[in-house]
Amino acid sequence: MKADLRSDTITKPRPEMLDFMVQAPVGDDCYGDDPTVNELQQECASMFGKEAALFTCSGTMSNQLALKAHTQPGDEIILEKNYHINFFESGPSAHLAQIVLNPVHTEDGVLTPALIEDAINAKPRSPIYSNPRLICLENTIAYYGGKIFPFAVLGAIRTFALKKDMKVHMDGARILNACVATGISPEEYAKCADTVSLCFAKGLGAPFGSILMGDEETINRAKMFRKWYGGGLHQAGFMAAGALYGLRNAWPRLQDDHAKSRLLNNLLKQSEFSFPVSENVDTNIVIFDIKKTSLSAPEFVHHMETRGVCLFPWLGSQVRAVTHQDVSYPEIEWAAKEIMLEAAKLAHKNNQIVYSFPAPRESTIIRAAI
Ligand SMILES: *Cc1c(COP(=O)(O)O)cnc(C)c1O
Numbered sequence: 001m002k003a004d005l006r007s008d009t010i011t012k013p014r015p016e017m018l019d020f021m022v023q024a025p026v027g028d029d030c031y032g033d034d035p036t037v038n039e040l041q042q043e044c045a046s047m048f049g050k051e052a053a054l055f056t057c058s059g060t061m062s063n064q065l066a067l068k069a070h071t072q073p074g075d076e077i078i079l080e081k082n083y084h085i086n087f088f089e090s091g092p093s094a095h096l097a098q099i100v101l102n103p104v105h106t107e108d109g110v111l112t113p114a115l116i117e118d119a120i121n122a123k124p125r126s127p128i129y130s131n132p133r134l135i136c137l138e139n140t141i142a143y144y145g146g147k148i149f150p151f152a153v154l155g156a157i158r159t160f161a162l163k164k165d166m167k168v169h170m171d172g173a174r175i176l177n178a179c180v181a182t183g184i185s186p187e188e189y190a191k192c193a194d195t196v197s198l199c200f201a202k203g204l205g206a207p208f209g210s211i212l213m214g215d216e217e218t219i220n221r222a223k224m225f226r227k228w229y230g231g232g233l234h235q236a237g238f239m240a241a242g243a244l245y246g247l248r249n250a251w252p253r254l255q256d257d258h259a260k261s262r263l264l265n266n267l268l269k270q271s272e273f274s275f276p277v278s279e280n281v282d283t284n285i286v287i288f289d290i291k292k293t294s295l296s297a298p299e300f301v302h303h304m305e306t307r308g309v310c311l312f313p314w315l316g317s318q319v320r321a322v323t324h325q326d327v328s329y330p331e332i333e334w335a336a337k338e339i340m341l342e343a344a345k346l347a348h349k350n351n352q353i354v355y356s357f358p359a360p361r362e363s364t365i366i367r368a369a370i
Contacts, residue, residue, distance in 0.1 A: 204246030
């Protein structure tokens with residue numbers, strides 16, 4: 001068996017999606033002529049209750065366009081230190097938008113008006129200093145195990161931002177995971193931000209693309225920068241069709257990805273050598289700790305890869321597993337057993353300890369763990 005749990009970005013388009021893609025009517029999107037791109041943009045704008053939407057190459061590009069569209073060089077952005085925009089995109093953010101990131105440290109990734117106010121007050125503010133112009137949020141919060149951003153706090157931040165004349169961008173790469181898990185609609189979430197992004201190449205199973213939504217003026221600005229960054233595409237309708245297919249068909253199935261993560265998290269709880277960092281998972285990301293094996297996360301991940309379980313090394317001794325449509329329930333059960341067995345063996349070898357592994361569970365018990 002094999003289980004690739006590195007990310008939900010590894011999902012490949014299903015045959016039905018590919019059929020839909022090759023049959024899509026296309027045109028030159030740089031002339032606004034691609035009917036499928038236009039349909040995708042209209043459908044997303046209406047689903048999220050925004051005036052306009054822009055199809056982009058990647059989640060990173062959507063974020064970078066939002067930063068550029070909302071700010072002037074030298075402006076400051078307040079966000080949490082482990083959000084994608086700070087954790088992975090500090091280089092492009094400095095290079096492209098030329099802004100200053102002011103990252104807030106939290107335990108759980110949840111920014112609050114009080115924390116944002118503290119970050120604003122931590123520096124002198126007057127027209128001769130950097131202007132805190134934008135708040136960036138993330139939902140779900142990838143670093144913190146796909147945590148759902150509490151809805152009431154989003155509303156409070158939106159009110160705070162309006163009072164401070166600041167804008168809010170929500171990095172919603174996995175916003176639909178939050179929607180299916182909470183029942184809160186895309187439109188309700190989008191009301192809490194000026195711009196929202198969404199990724200099609202993750203749980204939705206499309207091969208390509210992301211979208212940025214907001215008011216017409218901001219999206220027109222983003223469109224200009226998309227062209228400047230080399231992201232103006234021509235017959236992009238083939239790719240937009242994959243995104244549309246995912247949006248229409250894969251969205252409800254995200255529930256299933258969440259059940260797979262709950263199963264994995266519950267199974268890993270049986271092991272003290274690969275124990276999950278959270279009691280519960282909100283969506284499709286499981287983070288577990290292997291410090292008792294005395295291996296680093298990259299070493300453990302490399303070891304598991306040779307056994308057919310692909311994982312992603314997180315910081316320190318934490319390892320990440322993401323569930324998605326291309327991994328089955330039996331593969332999750334198998335992967336969990338492999339992880340637990342190998343972690344126990346490695347801990348035994350590296351620490352010279354005697355371990356006792358729990359007796360194999362009946363699959364009915366495993367099923368009950370979902
Ligand atoms: C995946 C992800 C991105 C970036 O998406 P790419 O398409 O890989 O550039 C941005 N933000 C978050 C929260 C993500 O999980």
